[in-house]
Amino acid sequence: MSQQSINKVRGGSFVIEDGDFHSVVTPEDFTEEQRMIADMTKQFVQGEIAPHDEELENLDYDLTVKLLREAGELGLLGADVPEKYGGMGLDKVSTTLINEKLTKASSFALSFGAHVGIGTLPIVYFGTEEQKQKYLPGLASGEKIAAYCLTEPSSGSDAQGAKATAQLSEDGTHYILNGTKQFITNAGFADVFIVYAKVDGTQFSTFIVERSMEGVSIGPEEKKMGIKASSTCPLILEDVKVPVENLLWEVGKGHLIAFNILNIGRFKLAAGCVGASKDAIELSAQYANERTQFGVKISSFPLIGKKLADMNIRTYVLESMVYRTAGLFDTGVAEADPGATDVGYHSAKAIAEYQLECSINKVFGSETLDFVADEGVQIHGGYGYTKEYRVERIYRDSRINRIFEGTNEINRLLIPGTLMKRALKGELPLLPKAMALQAEMMERVSPPEGDGVLEQEAHLLKMAKKIFLLVGAGAVQTYQAKLEQEQEILGNLADIMISIFGMESALLRTQKKISQSSEEKAKLAILMTTAYINEEFGRIEGWAREVLTAMASGDMLRTQLSVLKKWAKRSPLNLIAIKREIAAQVIQAENYVS
Template sequence: MADKVIGGSFVLEDLDCQAIVTPDELTAEQRLIAGTTADFVEGEVLPVDEEIEKLNYELTLKLLKKSGELGLLGADVPEALGGLGLDKVSTTLISERLSKASSFALSVGAHVGIGTLPIVYFGTPEQKKKYLPDLASGRLIAAYCLTEPSSGSDALGAKTTARLSEDGRYYVLNGMKQFITNAGFADIFIVYAKVDGKDFSTFIVERKMEGVSIGPEEKKMGIKGSSTCALILEDVKVPVENLLWEAGKGHLIAFNILNIGRFKLAAGCLGASKDAIEISAKYANARKQFGKPISSFPLIGKKLAEMNVRTYALESMVYRTAGLMDAGLSDIDHGSPEAGVQSAKAIAEYALEYSINKVFGSETLQFVADEGVQIHGGYGFIQEYKIERIYRDSRINRIFEGTNEINRLLIPGTLMRRAMKGELPLIQKVQALQSELLQLVSGQQFEGILEEETHLVSMAKKIFLMTGGAAVQKYQTRLEQEQEALSHLADMMIQIYAMESSLLRTRQRIAKQGEDKTACAIDMTRVFVHEAFERIESLAKETLSAVETGDVLRTQLSVLKKLARRTPVNTVGLKRQIAARVLESEKFVR
């Protein structure tokens, strides 16, 4: 288990490889959970996948109840309340394995994540006792209701209202929520509304309450087997006991639950990426053109190698983040009156990392799915081939749980807020870097395995601090309006987290297994670190060019050149080696 670390601190300090959690040494129980989930998907869901895609409510509910019987719906629910109370690595394994079930995986994910977790973390003892056992078993299905026709990313702009009745016994809710997953068959709705038009609050609304109605199913580009409808509330009387946490605390619940939703989405993207790699590798070996398998063509191999490298980086960061979550949430007493406050603080600690996972995960899957279609050629455009569906279904992930644009603004914004509160020594690090840059020594020699890559990760952090410091100095309080600069800083942080996660994981594997058994991981880490470093250098150059001009810019670019000095590696050769392993195994390789 990883020690507790401060969220966002990864850009300020270098870590020992033993400080992170990886998916390489799972416990017997964790392997059993992963196997149970995979067996359920293969045996129960995939045989009826086409029927699910026709939006068969009855079948989806039947499978949800079956998954509840297996414990898959109660993984995050404490044992005392009918769940399994599993660690976050285990629940991540479930999310990853379920992803192969496509639309059904989304139905499960919306229920167990954003639908159930608000009650797990913020419910009163009475609310937990009333709802959680049935949510964990699948007797009740949940939905999360935040988005409205006029407010998506601007969640606090919601117009749904709640008015306390004169006798103080219930709140009267009016409004409409849009694009609600599971709405067609959900029993419980987590609804956000403004009490008296101002206090953003959260309510547990039951489908059977008078005044609750559901709009027609949306006709979607992908995830067609999942239910997506509007929730309409007309003078719905919600008992005061169904107010979640306290009036006016809805934003804390909404944003923290979205944080976890972002992480779970990344885990799902990881599973789908692995599925796409397997499908594409098998197709490449089977498909013949010009008298030989297309897998023999280097450009096809290059695609598979790059798909695998990015997925390895994603896997590394997802399980690293799961370890952080376990360390942060392990001490919460769910029966305590302070559980809500403790939960909000623990979840918010890694808000920045959750956004990083969400952006990198959704964009990795989009890249992998797109290359998978390209490998299939014309057949990739045909619905008979699953890669077509993976491609369509993947598109929503860059919109779900806060668009990637919003998350890119949140990443550096969160870092700055934490620094201003004194929670991170960001300013001190930037100031210390100024004197360090004057003594910078170039032309270092590296001989050991991954020593240069370790150096590059460290230099990437310095490049980020130098670039971010220049942007803050230039724009000061106006920085939040400079969205291009913020987006570039976010992308640098995303690449650093992915680079470091891959590097630390591989170094950990080398220490435990030796170089021979980790040859593929070493190759992938070298490729990813060097290519990510190149992207960081380019982002820094573009940002500095927008911030400064003249001699100051020339000086900064000169410093950047020193920081970015490296010996290029033969990525062509490394990718050929990686591709050969992928094609031989016909699946994602570590």
């Protein structure tokens, strides 16, 4: 496939267009350099972080900062920072790998992630040349630690409802900031804060605030359920004089910075969920092989095997989604005009093309990790509920991910909402595709004639996209401008879209594996893709039926349900046998397998 055709992949287009496995980026495509970066990160965690695990959990500020600076010496803090400013300027697949591998460092990874991601990237993407020269070298080395300050005591998901204010001084040399920011990661030891406040109480804007500025103070540490190795405190601003040079981008454009940075934060969170899920699978498989009950290893019990198989399948799908998205980022960033005066902004804009996919990754990633962690505790039994076993911490630490970076409920509203907005702007031919579908509703559906590898799964993916268009177009027609008030409908549409992206990501990855090796070598991937698509398709059918039943009644409903039944027809599958085969490989490897 040509680079030109690859570049035509638009955010959200996966629901109406067929993907091509030649263009998708998968873990099997990692370069030698990318694998070396992953290994370096893994060795750093094992050699420098793991020995201090208990101290970090007790929130040793000095140790955390010391280790962050060591990460800076290795170049890990500057992975996303251009070389011009002391960073490594790595591609997005490489930085995603770093995020994934750092999760074995438990919630130290959160201190790291808040610094390199939402703390540093606003300056990388939206800073002036002077701001980049002043702050980025120190942030890349770890000399300075960053924090991101958006949430307030009275505003979480409604970021623009913030009450923090910024008033320009009479002589025009500085802004006077007042307000309180809540739940700020790294606040206990950060030097640089990215702060959102309203100029004149109305214009949402962004400022670079330094800890040393008079009027800046830090509140007490929150007593959290999990992520205990990370600092989480309020930031209090009392008549803080911030030089006008520290305004980030322009007055009134803070919401654009916030939304763009949240896109990246959501994606990086999903990458972390990949690593943590793999960690939980490894711990659980090892424990299942060590623990005996009734005179045999519990790994020999089919229900334990089923849990390990399901954990592995969902992690395979998540991993496929995350690296597919990272590949889309790299393609988009590569297209940013290198001659533009603001390359950082153009890079952020290229990533924003996939804001819908970022939300999908965040929701699916956080819910996959919660599922895997929960099943991991269950496999450990009573021991999984004790601090002696690491899976207990994974379970506690995982819960925040469904709240971080916009709750999963908010992201579920954003997913179809963003798609509809893009369609109305003419950026995606969603409505023409939906209208063309009307002609197909009465046509006979021809299921796959043969039993070729993944043939039925490719057919089910195609039908899933038709089902989405059926219910999505029906929702737009039924509710029109009031659709945004029908949150249950939007939630179901989001779940269908999430499932389609997951199904297609796994399918494309597995098809690529087959093309690069053989069906035999890709057998495990084929089994996992088969199981996931067939099970998920059943969920899609259920969500669609629920939406249709909410929107129509009588003959109209009967007609729509008849179409749904026709498109949802599929051959039965022996999932028990498939999952037993997957489980056997996880148990033998005592690790995540793909």
